Amino acid sequence: MNIEFEKMNAAHLTSVTAIENSSFITPWSYQSFVYELSQNSFAYYIVALLKNEVVGYAGMWIILDEAHITNVAVHPEHRGRKIGYALMQQMLIRAALRGATKMTLEVRSTNEPAKKLYNLLGFKESGIRKGYYEDTGEDALIMWKEDLF
Structure with missing residues (x-):
């Protein structure tokens, strides 16, 4: 499997929002991604491509x-192939190249596959945000990776 990575752009957004909609109870909208790409100077997004398909x-x-x-998702038909791991490795590298020395994220307390992935990458649980997910009232685990490399 030959996965390629590139910076996300507007041409990717139809595919990205389809994956988002199939992955999350409360998905981000197409317009949210447009805003992130065009207006948020802090934002950086990538896509994983297999044969030019997101x-x-x-x-x-x-x-x-x-x-x-902010978010990580893999198309349901492509899960279990270590694409999420590769995406996160890319994010760690790209964050370090842009001056970051540490990384954080929130994950649903019941999302065992994601927690396993983040632990494998060296993230450590450092707190809980009670009722963070409005759709279900579920808690979020706060995870940190203090040294990117």
Whole structure:
């Protein structure tokens, strides 16, 4: 499997929002991604491509020396192939190249596959945001990776 990564652009957004809609209870809208790409100077997003098809994406905000993962998703038909791991590796590299020294994210407390992935990448649980997810009232685990490399 030959996955390529590139910076997300407007041409990717139809595919990205389709993956977003199939991955999350409360998905981001197409317009939210447009805003991130065109208006948010802290935002940086990439896509994973397999034979020129978007099969996953990830986004982050880089503020000073901290990178904050905003979202990561892989198309349901392509899960279990380590694409999420590869996306996160790319985000770590790209964050470091942009001056970040640490990275944080929130993850649903019940999302075992994501928690396993983040632990594998060296993220550590550092707190809980009670009732963070408005759609279900579920808690979010706050995770940090203090040293990117």
